[in-house]
Amino acid sequence: MTAASVKPSAFSSGSPLRRIGPWLLLGVVIVATLSLAVFGTRDAPTIQDRVSSISRTVKCPVCSGESVAESNAPASQEIRRDIAVRVQEGQTDDEIRSYYVGRYGEAILLTPSASGINALVWILPVVALAVALAGLVIVFRRWSNELAETASPEDRRLVEAALRGDETGSSELADPDDGHGEGDSR
Amino acid sequence: MNVALGRAGVTLGLVAAILGVITVGYGLIRRRPDLIRLSRAYAVLVFVGGILAFIAMERALITRDFTVQFVANNGSSKTPALYNFATLWSALEGSIILWSAILGGYLVAVVFKFRKRLADPLVGWALLTMLVVAAFFFFLMAGPANPFKNFSPPVGFDGPGPNPLLQNHPLMAFHPPMLYLGYVGFTVPFAFAIAALATGRVGEGWLLATRRWTLIAWGFLTAGIILGSWWSYEVLGWGGYWAWDPVENASFMPWLTGTAYLHSVMVQERRGMLRVWNISLLCATFALTILGTFITRSGVLESVHAFTESSIGPSLIAFFALIVFVTVGLIGWRGDRLRSPGRIDSPLSREGAFLANNVLFGAFAFVILLGTVFPLVVEAINNDRISVGVPYFNRMSMPIGMALLFLMAVAPVLPWRKASAELLRHRLIWPAWIGAGSMVFAVAVGARGLAPVIAFGLGGFAAGSAGRQLVLAARRQGWRGLVGRANGGMVVHLGVVMIAVAFAASSSYVRQAEFTLRPGDIAEFAGHTLLYEGQNIKEESAKTLNQALVRIDGTGPWAPSLNKFANGQTTIGTPSVRSTFTDDVALSVIDIRGGDDPSVTIRVTVQPLIIWLWIGGAVMAFGTLLAVFPGKRRNPIDAVSSPLAGTAPPRPEPESDRTVANA
Numbered sequence: 123m124t125a126a127s128v129k130p131s132a133f134s135s136g137s138p139l140r141r142i143g144p145w146l147l148l149g150v151v152i153v154a155t156l157s158l159a160v161f162g163t164r165d166a167p168t169i170q171d172r173v174s175s176i177s178r179t180v181k182c183p184v185c186s187g188e189s190v191a192e193s194n195a196p197a198s199q200e201i202r203r204d205i206a207v208r209v210q211e212g213q214t215d216d217e218i219r220s221y222y223v224g225r226y227g228e229a230i231l232l233t234p235s236a237s238g239i240n241a242l243v244w245i246l247p248v249v250a251l252a253v254a255l256a257g258l259v260i261v262f263r264r265w266s267n268e269l270a271e272t273a274s275p276e277d278r279r280l281v282e283a284a285l286r287g288d289e290t291g292s293s294e295l296a297d298p299d300d301g302h303g304e305g306d307s308r
Numbered sequence: 309m310n311v312a313l314g315r316a317g318v319t320l321g322l323v324a325a326i327l328g329v330i331t332v333g334y335g336l337i338r339r340r341p342d343l344i345r346l347s348r349a350y351a352v353l354v355f356v357g358g359i360l361a362f363i364a365m366e367r368a369l370i371t372r373d374f375t376v377q378f379v380a381n382n383g384s385s386k387t388p389a390l391y392n393f394a395t396l397w398s399a400l401e402g403s404i405i406l407w408s409a410i411l412g413g414y415l416v417a418v419v420f421k422f423r424k425r426l427a428d429p430l431v432g433w434a435l436l437t438m439l440v441v442a443a444f445f446f447f448l449m450a451g452p453a454n455p456f457k458n459f460s461p462p463v464g465f466d467g468p469g470p471n472p473l474l475q476n477h478p479l480m481a482f483h484p485p486m487l488y489l490g491y492v493g494f495t496v497p498f499a500f501a502i503a504a505l506a507t508g509r510v511g512e513g514w515l516l517a518t519r520r521w522t523l524i525a526w527g528f529l530t531a532g533i534i535l536g537s538w539w540s541y542e543v544l545g546w547g548g549y550w551a552w553d554p555v556e557n558a559s560f561m562p563w564l565t566g567t568a569y570l571h572s573v574m575v576q577e578r579r580g581m582l583r584v585w586n587i588s589l590l591c592a593t594f595a596l597t598i599l600g601t602f603i604t605r606s607g608v609l610e611s612v613h614a615f616t617e618s619s620i621g622p623s624l625i626a627f628f629a630l631i632v633f634v635t636v637g638l639i640g641w642r643g644d645r646l647r648s649p650g651r652i653d654s655p656l657s658r659e660g661a662f663l664a665n666n667v668l669f670g671a672f673a674f675v676i677l678l679g680t681v682f683p684l685v686v687e688a689i690n691n692d693r694i695s696v697g698v699p700y701f702n703r704m705s706m707p708i709g710m711a712l713l714f715l716m717a718v719a720p721v722l723p724w725r726k727a728s729a730e731l732l733r734h735r736l737i738w739p740a741w742i743g744a745g746s747m748v749f750a751v752a753v754g755a756r757g758l759a760p761v762i763a764f765g766l767g768g769f770a771a772g773s774a775g776r777q778l779v780l781a782a783r784r785q786g787w788r789g790l791v792g793r794a795n796g797g798m799v800v801h802l803g804v805v806m807i808a809v810a811f812a813a814s815s816s817y818v819r820q821a822e823f824t825l826r827p828g829d830i831a832e833f834a835g836h837t838l839l840y841e842g843q844n845i846k847e848e849s850a851k852t853l854n855q856a857l858v859r860i861d862g863t864g865p866w867a868p869s870l871n872k873f874a875n876g877q878t879t880i881g882t883p884s885v886r887s888t889f890t891d892d893v894a895l896s897v898i899d900i901r902g903g904d905d906p907s908v909t910i911r912v913t914v915q916p917l918i919i920w921l922w923i924g925g926a927v928m929a930f931g932t933l934l935a936v937f938p939g940k941r942r943n944p945i946d947a948v949s950s951p952l953a954g955t956a957p958p959r960p961e962p963e964s965d966r967t968v969a970n971a
Contacts, residue, residue: 141730142733144737144741145737145740148737148740148741148744152744152747152765155747155751155761155765156747156758156762158751159750159751159755159756159758160757160758162751162756164754164756174818174821178698178699179697181695187551187554187697188546188551189697189698191546192544192546192547193546194881194896194898199898202822227693228692228693229692231695232695232696232698232699232700233696233697233699233700233703234694234700239686239689239690239692240686240694243682243696243700246678247674247675247678250674254667254670258655258663258664258667261652262655265651265652
């Protein structure tokens with residue numbers, strides 16, 4: 123895992139600079155590209171673009187699970203027109219969305235708010251992932267500790283017994299022909 | 309006649325399954341090989357029962373036998389032949405017939421494949437489990453979802469036909485059977501997992517025996533999901549292909565856990581580890597297919613795909629509870645034998661990467677399950693109604709997807725046991741440059757924004773890594789290097805990268821607009837020129853198409869339409885899509901006015917790279933085929949890396965041929 127533990131091999135080529143040089147260059151290219159991607163010129167979103175991006179987050183009030191942008195229901199067409207009017211009036215995205223929440227209730231938004239019990243839908247995945255990762259770390263810790271462990275006296279006794287060909291000792295051992303735990307009924 | 313034939317089939321299947329469970333179960337407990345071997349006969353009878361029911365229903369549909377209530381509810385004399393055939397799976401009762409027939413087919417396939425090992429308790433318990441599942445589905449047909457109810461049609465009766473959306477595109481004939489072949493296919497590895505727990509032979513034997521079955525089921529599920537999203541793109545007309553709808557999520561969750569299993573199983577094959585985890589993943593996959601059927605068929609969640617609702621909810625949830633209970637109980641009971649003998653030396657190793665893969669896939673499945681059922685939970689707790697939709701799922705899946713792409717890039721070059729930084733530097737430099745190159749290319753052609761450009765870079769990185777493996781394998785072994793699980797898997801990875809990049813591009817750079825045009829009007833949008841030529845009315849047997857003829861950049865005319873179906877009052881739109889390798893222009897009619905007003909309102913959706921979703925799907929299917937075919941045979945339970953000095957003596961490998969013979 124660490125560079126120090128690496129033995130020189132056929133593909134390592136001498137000086138540290140020659141080894142990490144290509145990666146440094148790569149890092150520079152990536153940073154440059156990403157900054158261009160973030161700060162480079164791009165077309166300003168048109169009113170139409172804003173209308174469609176807002177309407178993708180508003181649920182069609184009369185359909186099942188579709189957004190206003192997707193649905194062809196008259197109610198959705200009406201809301202799309204209304205969003206367009208509000209965008210032209212200069213309202214912000216959040217103002218428009220909170221207007222609809224006031225009119226139809228929380229269920230009109232396809233993104234649950236991060237307050238009250240609704241916040242759980244955002245928090246729980248993060249907690250679950252954190253717990254899983256913590257579990258992995260603990261397991262790896264335990265595994266690396268086991269590495270240091272030496273055989274117990276019991277183990278030594280069993281090995282010695284097996285080496286002597288002692289029947290009484292080996293009967294306690296798992297079947298030596300059964301390395302993968304297939305059991306006797308195999 | 310058809311009712312009688314169908315009921316005979318259902319009864320035959322149900323009785324055969326129940327008798328099979330009793331006989332095989334008794335034989336297994338009393339150790340009577342002669343009784344266990346009878347599973348062959350019962351499996352064949354269950355299959356015959358399922359096929360009889362299938363034939364009876366198809367015959368009723370084709371002859372428009374409206375004395376069968378299912379046909380009266382869903383059939384119509386005006387439905388064209390292909391959709392008439394597909395009507396069987398357009399509603400709940402018929403789809404249970406398809407499910408049972410496919411399950412019968414898998415039963416017979418298992419009996420045939422393991423014909424020399426039928427008396428083996430492992431195979432016996434597996435067949436017993438499959439017979440229990442079959443008994444459940446035949447019970448559904450006999451009781452709560454009976455497709456063969458009588459109906460006395462009045463003179464001149466004609467049914468309404470299937471839901472108009474389901475007779476609008478030929479993909480409807482292929483997508484559900486594929487999906488069911490996938491769903492039902494997971495019964496086989498699930499049954500062997502239960503059998504391994506029941507017999508206590510929790511080692512690698514059952515894994516190897518079911519490895520190819522799992523891959524095939526996974527391949528069908530993948531193909532079914534992608535065909536489904538293609539169908540919704542071509543039919544639903546909102547310009548999208550994946551809406552994170554409960555039905556879509558229900559198919560995606562078992563796919564995620566199944567994919568996690570396909571990866572982590574390799575750790576167990578090589579190292580004998582993760583036994584509990586693999587069994588749990590497999591059982592979760594199967595349980596999720598049942599839970600998914602419950603979610604989508606019981607009407608607890610609203611969905612655009614839930615074309616039927618019925619009273620089978622309680623049965624399904626009970627069966628789901630039974631699966632979870634039995635699995636957890638068995639794992640607890642066998643806990644002592646399941647303890648893994650090995651350990652993972654370093655997180656920076658192939659097995660470490662598979663663990664990380666499993667954490668991510670597990671988190672992904674959890675997010676989707678949470679988002680899907682969360683509105684129900686909130687409503688149950690404080691009676692609030694909320695919605696969890698596309699923006700939530702997109703936001704949550706983006707970081708997971710990126711982490712998975714990164715893993716796809718790094719994992720294939722990692723050796724087992726332990727990797728060194730030097731090795732990674734050497735093996736990853738070219739894939740990393742390919743990733744950087746794809747970022748540069750994307751920005752050069754105008755891509756902007758942090759998340760999509762990173763996604764393109766990671767996509768290139770992962771593709772480079774998969775490509776590197778394939779090139780090395782092909783250089784070593786020629787075309788044979790591409791066959792087999794490892795390299796077929798790399799081809800699958802290439803398909804996944806195509807889909808991930810297409811998903812990132814299309815969802816980041818989608819442009820949508822509405823235009824109201826009169827004949828001769830031209831609209832410019834997102835670099836495309838649209839010329840509206842005029843209306844056209846087209847009569848077909850089942851529907852009347854009101855088309856708007858539009859030229860896109862001079863090509864066409866493309867003809868999105870609003871369709872009026874003969875029997876229904878509903879009007880549904882059919883979009884028209886011009887696909888190129890760089891972008892798709894999808895047109896759908898929002899309003900088409902008749903009479904004096906020749907104007908039309910159309911919605912234009914321009915999304916880049918859509919076609920790569922379908923190409924990626926085809927590549928994934930092809931890669932799965934490569935992985936299923938036997939590559940260069942290596943005994944999968946041979947030790948590949950020598951054990952660390954002083955920790956374990958070399959083990960003899962007895963009778964390994966016998967295990968592999970059925971792999």
